[in-house]
Amino acid sequence: MAMTARQRARVSLYVQAGIFVVAIAALILATDWKTMATNVFNFGKIGPMFPDIFLVGLKNTLIYTFLGFVVGLSGGLLLALMKLSSFPLYRWIATGYIEFFRGIPALLVFIAFGYGVPLAFGVQWNVTIIVMISLGIVASAYIAETLRAGLQAVPKGQLEAARSLGMPQWRAMVTIVIPQAFKIVLPPLTNEVILLTKDSSLIYVLGLTASQYELTKFGRDGISSLGAGLTPLLVAGAFYLVVTIPLSLLARKFESRSARTKR
Amino acid sequence: MNDAVHSTTVHAAGVDISDLRKSYGSNEVLKGISLNVKPGEVVCLIGPSGSGKSTLLRCVNLLEKPNQGSIQVGGFEATDPDVDIDKMRRKVGMVFQQFNLFPHLNALRNCSIAQTKVLKRSQAEADKVSLHNLERVGLGHLADRFPDQLSGGQQQRVAIARALSMNPELMLFDEPTSALDPETVGDVLSVMRNLAKEGMTMLVVTHEMAFAREVADRVVFMDGGVVVEEGVAEQVIGSPAQPRTKEFLRRVLDPTHINIED
Numbered sequence: 001m002a003m004t005a006r007q008r009a010r011v012s013l014y015v016q017a018g019i020f021v022v023a024i025a026a027l028i029l030a031t032d033w034k035t036m037a038t039n040v041f042n043f044g045k046i047g048p049m050f051p052d053i054f055l056v057g058l059k060n061t062l063i064y065t066f067l068g069f070v071v072g073l074s075g076g077l078l079l080a081l082m083k084l085s086s087f088p089l090y091r092w093i094a095t096g097y098i099e100f101f102r103g104i105p106a107l108l109v110f111i112a113f114g115y116g117v118p119l120a121f122g123v124q125w126n127v128t129i130i131v132m133i134s135l136g137i138v139a140s141a142y143i144a145e146t147l148r149a150g151l152q153a154v155p156k157g158q159l160e161a162a163r164s165l166g167m168p169q170w171r172a173m174v175t176i177v178i179p180q181a182f183k184i185v186l187p188p189l190t191n192e193v194i195l196l197t198k199d200s201s202l203i204y205v206l207g208l209t210a211s212q213y214e215l216t217k218f219g220r221d222g223i224s225s226l227g228a229g230l231t232p233l234l235v236a237g238a239f240y241l242v243v244t245i246p247l248s249l250l251a252r253k254f255e256s257r258s259a260r261t262k263r
Numbered sequence: 264m265n266d267a268v269h270s271t272t273v274h275a276a277g278v279d280i281s282d283l284r285k286s287y288g289s290n291e292v293l294k295g296i297s298l299n300v301k302p303g304e305v306v307c308l309i310g311p312s313g314s315g316k317s318t319l320l321r322c323v324n325l326l327e328k329p330n331q332g333s334i335q336v337g338g339f340e341a342t343d344p345d346v347d348i349d350k351m352r353r354k355v356g357m358v359f360q361q362f363n364l365f366p367h368l369n370a371l372r373n374c375s376i377a378q379t380k381v382l383k384r385s386q387a388e389a390d391k392v393s394l395h396n397l398e399r400v401g402l403g404h405l406a407d408r409f410p411d412q413l414s415g416g417q418q419q420r421v422a423i424a425r426a427l428s429m430n431p432e433l434m435l436f437d438e439p440t441s442a443l444d445p446e447t448v449g450d451v452l453s454v455m456r457n458l459a460k461e462g463m464t465m466l467v468v469t470h471e472m473a474f475a476r477e478v479a480d481r482v483v484f485m486d487g488g489v490v491v492e493e494g495v496a497e498q499v500i501g502s503p504a505q506p507r508t509k510e511f512l513r514r515v516l517d518p519t520h521i522n523i524e525d
Contacts, residue, residue, distance in 0.1 A: 160326055161363035161422075165377035165429060166353035175380055179367055 039229025046231055049222055056211060057218035058239050064131045064200040064214055069193055071136025076143025081173070083148050094144065101141035106199050110134045114206040127212045131203050139196055146192060150185035151177060183258060190251035194244045215239050275302040275464040276337025276354060276432035278323060283332035285318055292318050294488040295332070302432075305465040307475035307496070310485035311511055316468045319485070320435050323466065324355045337432045353381060356426030360438040362418040364410040370397060370421045371406040374428040382429065389428075396424035400454045416447025420454055427458075434458065436467040472515060476500045484508045 003011070082094035101109065113134045118124050125133075154177050162172035182189075201216035208217055215236045222232025278300040285293040292315045300306050308316040321327040323334060325341055325348055334341040339351040364373050374393030378384045384392070397403045400420035410418055419439055426434060436455065440448045452474050459465055459478050469475055475482050475496055482499040484492045484507075492505045503509045 155361075155363075157359060157361050157363035158365065161357070161359065161365070162377070163349075164324055164326065164352055164355070164357035165425070166349045166381045167377060168349050171380055175376060176365055180365075183367070 040231055040234060042228035042231045045226050045228035046222065046235055048226060049218065049232060049235060053215070053218050053235065053239065057213055057215045057236070058243075060212060060214040061197065061200050061239075062243070064128070064135065064203065065193065065197045067128065067132040068135025068139055068196050068200065071132055072139025072143050072192070072196070073189075075136060075140030076147050077178075079140060079144035080147035080151055083144065084151060098141045098144050101138055102145075106134070106138045107202050107205065109138050110202045110205050113137075127203070127206055127208060130206060131200065134202075135196060135199060138199065139192065142195070143189065143192055146185050146188045147181065150181035153184050154180045186254040186258070187251045190247055190254060194247050194251075197243050197247070198240065274430075274432055275462055277302045277304070277464060278337075278433060278466065279333075279335040280319075280323070281333050283319070283322060283329050283334065285315075285322060285327060285329050292488050293322070293329070296485075296488075296490055298483060298490065298493075300433075300464060300466055302464055303462045304480045305459045305463075305467065305478055306481045306483060307479040308466065308468045308483050308485060309470070309472070309475060309500075309511070310491075314485040315488040316485045317437050320437050320466060320468050323433075323435055324352050324357055326357075349381070353429055354432045356423075356429060356431035356434040358419070358422050358426055358434065358436045358439045360441050362410070362415070362422045362442070364418050364422055364425070366410050369407050369409050370402065370413070370424075373410070373421055374425045377425075378428055392428050393424070396427045397421065399427065399457075400424045401450070414447055415443045416450045419443060419447075419451045423451070423454055423458075431463075433464045433466070436465065436469070438468050438470065440469070440471060470515065472500055472512070484511065486511070 079094045079097060082090040083098070085091055085094075110130070113125075113130045158176055158180065159172055162176040163169070167175065200214055203212075203214060204217050204220060213221065216233075219233040219236030222228070222235075223230060226232060278298070280296060280298040283293050283296040284291065292313075294315075296315070296319055298306075298319075308319065310316050318327055322329045323336060323341065329342060332342065336351060337354050339346055339354070341351060364370075365376065368376060371390060371393050374396060375384075375386070375389035378389035378392060379386055382389075394403060394406055397406050400423055402417060402420055402424065405413065405417065405421075408417075410421070413421065423434075423439075439455070440451050443451065448471070452471065455465070455467070455474070456478050467475075467479070477496075479496040481493060482496045483490055484499060484503070484505070486507050492499055492503060492508045499508065500512060503512060
């Protein structure tokens with residue numbers, strides 16, 4: 001029996017939807033709902049997590065992320081400028097740094113600063129400093145590449161025009177090139193913040209006092225103290241989404257705005 | 264510094280270029296150029312693409328570094344390795360083919376940003392100077408527009424006002440009308456004509472032969488990195504002596520070949 005192209009497309013769509021429904025149904029049937037109810041969706045027992053998961057956990061996650069981002073942004077800008085420098089040594093240092101820290105797991109950096117540095121120098125930093133530095137160091141490697149691309153996307157004529165007006169190189173960069181580059185990199189930079197928000201959970205490898213707990217640590221702590229199985233982690237996950245989804249929407253908004261106008 | 268606003272008489276500087284050479288790798292684009300521009304003089308550089316005229320212009324404010332020879336601009340030895348480039352550039356206004364306005368600043372701020380950051384003028388004074396110069400190019404009423412809200416011709420006039428706001432003693436124009444829609448070319452040329460009348464030293468790379476003939480004191484024809492012919496505009500464009508100049512002008516002025524070298 002011959003079908004028109006439109007009929008074929010419709011049948012294909014039904015088949016795809018059917019496969020999806022069957023897969024979901026199989027998953028639901030295969031799940032041990034009784035165990036799930038006590039170990040994953042046991043929302044009756046998570047009362048004690050509140051309001052601290054909010055007042056302490058979420059707050060600390062946001063603080064750690066913010067501090068990491070501030071260090072990452074400053075370091076990233078410095079590295080991006082180094083990478084674009086005409087002085088080869090700067091370029092080599094920046095390239096080495098970026099490749100190294102993008103190439104190793106962030107977890108290792110946390111361990112290095114949490115345990116390696118105290119061993120090496122006999123100093124014990126407080127947790128906030130360690131997170132700030134560890135997150136910042138990893139973030140700066142990623143942000144550097146983003147900023148470099150943004151700086152290079154600003155037309156060369158902009159720098160030439162600024163220099164022609166008598167601005168020294170640094171002044172031309174600060175006043176003319178960097179502000180334009182930031183508009184270009186706003187969407188990828190926002191995505192960088194999302195990654196940082198999640199990476200702040202790596203702090204769990206350090207010894208923390210209760211007031212230093214962030215969302216993930218809070219969730220893990222709840223697993224052992226509340227007897228609700230993994231439910232506390234589910235709650236922690238939801239709180240991450242509360243932060244990351246709006247950021248994601250923000251990034252999309254920046255993107256469509258810069259697509260609409262070149263300004 | 265109120266004279267920055269009201270002076271229409273220009274303190275003009277001259278340019279003295281001798282035996283200038285510039286290469287990109289093994290490709291020599293300027294093969295020993297000597298050119299003297301007196302204060303207040305308007306000199307148009309003409310010639311086919313790739314003749315080196317834009318490179319020559321860009322060497323004058325050191326956007327390109329010459330390999331050999333010397334350039335003197337208003338008391339500065341541009342080719343001295345120890346020259347204060349930024350200080351020298353304040354005296355040299357540059358207008359680009361692609362305008363290169365700062366897209367994140369409105370017309371007024373485009374004109375005032377370097378005044379405040381480089382000349383350390385107050386914002387109020389810088390804005391006053393900027394507005395004066397925007398009015399000079401006929402765009403005082405569009406001072407708060409951003410570049411993407413202006414036509415090409417308007418953008419180029421803002422770019423001229425921006426350069427003038429630094430009170431330059433010499434203006435360089437690098438094909439200022441080549442990227443413009445034909446109907447906006449006239450406005451830009453008339454701004455340049457007025458500037459010439461006010462006594463500004465101008466070095467202009469252009470394909471506008473009628474403009475060169477009318478406004479330039481001298482025309483320099485370049486080809487293949489050398490000056491082939493130079494002299495009074497009427498003579499070089501009206502009755503060129505060199506065969507290469509004749510051939511170029513024939514192609515440019517013949518309506519069926521207009522702008523063929525672009």
